[in-house]
Amino acid sequence: DTEVTQTPKHLVMGMTNKKSLKCEQHMGHRAMYWYKQKAKKPPELMFVYSYEKLSINESVPSRFSPECPNSSLLNLHLHALQPEDSALYLCASSQEAGIDTQYFGPGTRLTVL
Amino acid sequence: EDQVTQSPEALRLQEGESSSLNCSYTVSGLRGLFWYRQDPGKGPEFLFTLYSAGEEKEKERLKATLTKKESFLHITAPKPEDSATYLCAVLNDYKLSFGAGTTVTVRA
Numbered sequence: 001d002t003e004v005t006q007t008p009k010h011l012v013m014g015m016t017n018k019k020s021l022k023c024e025q026h027m028g029h030r031a032m033y034w035y036k037q038k039a040k041k042p043p044e045l046m047f048v049y050s051y052e053k054l055s056i057n058e059s060v061p062s063r064f065s066p067e068c069p070n071s072s073l074l075n076l077h078l079h080a081l082q083p084e085d086s087a088l089y090l091c092a093s094s095q096e097a098g099i100d101t102q103y104f105g106p107g108t109r110l111t112v113l
Numbered sequence: 114e115d116q117v118t119q120s121p122e123a124l125r126l127q128e129g130e131s132s133s134l135n136c137s138y139t140v141s142g143l144r145g146l147f148w149y150r151q152d153p154g155k156g157p158e159f160l161f162t163l164y165s166a167g168e169e170k171e172k173e174r175l176k177a178t179l180t181k182k183e184s185f186l187h188i189t190a191p192k193p194e195d196s197a198t199y200l201c202a203v204l205n206d207y208k209l210s211f212g213a214g215t216t217v218t219v220r221a
Contacts, residue, residue: 004156006156041213042200042202042211042212042213042214043157043200043209043211045208045209048207055207056207056208088154088156090156090157097207098144098204098206098207099144099145099204101145101147101159101162102147102159102209103159104149104156104157104158104159105156106155106156107154107155107156109154
């Protein structure tokens with residue numbers, strides 16, 4: 001089973017709201033990732049977690065705050081977003097960071113009003 | 114900096130009309146080349162991983178090949194359900210660098 005799940009599927013929020021995206025995998029993978037994908041563009045890496053520790057932050061604005069409560073869960077906390085942050089947010093996981101196939105979830109479609 | 118270029122941008126095929134997609138790459142230390150399929154509004158679905166030149170992988174109507182500078186995804190006798198955007202990505206250290214994708218439309 002190579003399933004990564006994400007909730008919610010769709011999210012609409014105002015610029016003053018605080019919301020969270022959730023990602024879960026039960027494949028025993030030790031690396032988890034957040035990507036952002038704008039329409040008709042490829043995914044862009046935001047964060048990498050390896051063994052529950054943040055290892056890579058691709059210069060993402062602080063209004064995006066990742067969290068890895070345990071090896072199966074990954075959250076992305078959102079606060080004071082801008083309309084240009086509207087995108088498909090993808091979670092992925094791999095056995096280890098940097099050497100293995102990454103498996104993606106279905107994504108959360110985020111709209112910021 | 115890693116570069117991944119996919120061509121063509123779009124491909125329209127008649128059902129049964131075989132074709133190939135190209136992915137050329139420049140990377141300092143290739144740890145793997147990946148092909149994904151993505152349907153509109155959904156996450157990328159993993160298809161293949163290739164690690165070394167000369168390697169080939171097959172799955173149903175799809176076959177991926179790798180040379181030192183490029184990879185090809187061959188679609189044999191495509192069906193309408195093969196319509197999707199096909200993404201190529203290279204892994205260098207921790208980071209997957211994606212090409213812009215090829216959008217394939219297969220008409221019945």
